[in-house]
Amino acid sequence: MAGQKTAPSPKKLFWVIDSDKKVREVEEKEIINNPQAYLNMEIWDRPPYKYEVIIALKRVKA
Numbered sequence: 001m002a003g004q005k006t007a008p009s010p011k012k013l014f015w016v017i018d019s020d021k022k023v024r025e026v027e028e029k030e031i032i033n034n035p036q037a038y039l040n041m042e043i044w045d046r047p048p049y050k051y052e053v054i055i056a057l058k059r060v061k062a
Contacts, residue, residue: 016038017042017043
């Protein structure tokens, strides 16, 4: 017996505002795969939610 196929989940889109105040819609996957490209940009989840990309170092005992 074949099971029912589930519908693909909708892609999470964010609004990215660059220094020229231009707005682009970008998928969450693209931001996660390349965070350095979005460091100096405003990221909004269809207002009023705003996000920031944060890169941190974690100290590990060697």
